[in-house]
Amino acid sequence: MTPMDMLLSRASTDRLKEPAPSPAQLTEILATAMRAPDHGRLQPWRYVVIEGEDRPLLAERIVASMARVEPDAPAAKIEKRRSRFATMPMIIALGMHLRPEHKIPLWEQEMCVAAGTMNILNALHATGFGGVWVSGALVDDPVLATELGLAAPAKLAGFLFVGTPEGVPHTPKRADPALFTARWHGQPVTFGADNKD
């Protein structure tokens, strides 16, 4: 697979089985996150790795968080969350070590973490693993973040479910880049993607 084939064939999946990356593989995969553009070299990436018997413990904290932030969530949704967090081969909580006082704007710090996460997803795919980035209202729960070691001003950017894909991941239809690109010649551009009527 060429590097371009690799990038163009990645697809998120939550149909994941064992094995998850070994500690050595994970170190290399996470090293790719630290190649993300990082204005001011603030190094805002933080990764909390949950595996094995710690997963049910996390799942209970997730359910407790839902009770705080989504008190009206139906029982089926709560059980689905509990089951996913308890059984995914590996979960990585994506932490953002934010510095609100710094001259680099917060949004740039957050984008740095996002860029790192994209590198992780690509590195997982390149090494035969897979995953998906998930979030939800609980990402904004300060109690859950604190329980994970991400107390404010740090924040959660979501979770990665990580493992070995079961079968070939379903690839959603991908957008045509021409619809999202325009050449600027001195006047405001318009995009094909916005001219659907």
Ligand SMILES: Cc1cc2nc3c(=O)[nH]c(=O)nc-3n(C[C@H](O)[C@H](O)[C@H](O)COP(=O)(O)O)c2cc1C
């Ligand atoms: C910050 C962020 C949060 C996301 N949260 C969820 C989520 O909670 N549930 C979900 O199904 N997809 C979520 N997604 C989308 C998936 O990660 C994924 O991009 C989507 O399933 C499309 O798959 P693709 O990456 O192959 O295009 C999220 C994406 C981002 C960037």
